[in-house]
Amino acid sequence: MIKLRKIFILSIALLFASVLFADxxxxxxxxxxxxxxxxxxxxxxxxxxxxxxxxxxxxxxxxxxxxxxxxxxxxxxxxxxDYTPIPPTVLPNAVQNTVKNSYPQALITDVEKEFGNYKIKLNNMTELFISSSGQLIGQKMDD
Known part of the structure; x- marks a missing residue:
């Protein structure tokens, strides 16, 4: 009985914390x-x-x-x-050029700034890692 009470109290506390810290x-x-x-x-x-x-x-x-x-x-x-291409103009010119030169027909579906670099997902399932100066650091197929 005491164990059930502890579990119940812990569950209520976790629920309250998730509501408190949610967006x-x-x-x-x-x-x-x-x-x-x-x-x-x-x-x-x-x-x-x-x-x-x-x-x-x-x-x-x-x-x-x-x-x-x-x-x-x-x-x-x-x-x-989800389905609208992201305009390349959100990226610095050097990064835009690298994307365009690497995959001219692909559309951008996701962009993330990471420590001064950019992680860019394309609609051809490719993920690019590009420095802010436009250097292609790496790429992989997105799964």
């Missing part, structure tokens, strides 16, 4: 202005339908299937797409 829906106006401008300029035909905030970071979900994670300063950290 919270916030108004679009909570996004930094630079993040809202980025969305408007990069995806002009899309509407923001949900914004979540957690520990100063934000996640914006757009009605075209794009999800963008932003740092507290409004700089994007990652962009993920």
């Amino acid at each position: 919270m829906v916030v108004p679009v106006s909570a996004l930094p202005q630079s993040a809202r401008s980025f969305i408007q300029n990069t995806f002009p035909n899309a509407q923001i339908f949900k914004v979540e905030g957690d520990d100063g970071k934000f996640k914006a979900k757009l009605n075209n299937g794009i999800e963008i994670k932003f740092l507290p300063n409004g700089e994007w950290e990652s962009i993920d797409s």
